[in-house]
Amino acid sequence: MIPDRIIEQGTLRTDGARASVEVRIPWYRALPASCIAGATLTIDGRTAPAESVRWQLNGREFTFAEMVDDTEQWWFPLDSAVLSGEVPVGEGAEHTVDVDLTLYIPYIVIGENEVLHIEEHDSKTMTAVAA
Numbered sequence: 259m260i261p262d263r264i265i266e267q268g269t270l271r272t273d274g275a276r277a278s279v280e281v282r283i284p285w286y287r288a289l290p291a292s293c294i295a296g297a298t299l300t301i302d303g304r305t306a307p308a309e310s311v312r313w314q315l316n317g318r319e320f321t322f323a324e325m326v327d328d329t330e331q332w333w334f335p336l337d338s339a340v341l342s343g344e345v346p347v348g349e350g351a352e353h354t355v356d357v358d359l360t361l362y363i364p365y366i367v368i369g370e371n372e373v374l375h376i377e378e379h380d381s382k383t384m385t386a387v388a389a
Contacts, residue, residue, distance in 0.1 A: 264380035265357050266338055270301075271389040272349060276310075277301055278342035278389065279355055283333050284378045285363070291315060291328040293362045295375065299343040300356040306343020314340035347386045356381045 269280035279299065283289065294313065299306045313320050315331050325331070333339055347353055359378050366374040 262380060264359060264378060265355055265382045267382055268384055269338075270347070270353060270355055270384045270386045272347040272386045273389040274348070275344060275346055276342060276389070277306075277345045277347040277386065278314075278340050279357065280338040281341050281357055281359070282338055283335050283361075284359065284376070284380075285361060286335060288332050288334045289361060289363070291320065291325040291331040291333065293364055294322070294325055294333065295360040295362055296322050297341050297360070298356075298358045299341050299345060300358075301345045301347050301353050303354075304345050306345045310344035312342045314342070349386050349388055352383055352385050354381060354383050 264281050264284050266280035266282060271278045297311065297313065299311060313322065313325065315333055318331065341357060357380050361376050363374040363376065368374050
């Protein structure tokens with residue numbers, strides 16, 4: 259719904275082997291962590307391996323598998339989450355960052371036992387800074 263604002267400009271961080279970026283919810287209402295179905299982090303065409311991807315929400319870090327049943331943590335429209343993964347990125351240079359995000363919207367039923375899911379993409383160019 260609001261894909262051009264998923265990636266927060268100027269938030270690319272790196273320790274050389276692992277990179278992170280702050281992301282905003284592309285929806286107008288808060289969603290529980292269980293509705294965040296997945297995300298990919300790609301920098302300069304290199305996608306972080308799925309097993310290395312982590313999601314930080316409300317100061318806690320999760321894998322997507324850990325969030326499947328989590329209805330206690332919520333992602334609010336004014337809050338940023340942190341998406342990170344093992345992608346080698348050098349400091350000081352500009353990089354193209356791509357984030358793909360899949361969310362389930364639990365209160366919009368589109369079929370028998372099926373709710374709306376949205377897949378959004380955002381891309382930004384930014385300079386990496388030390389984590």
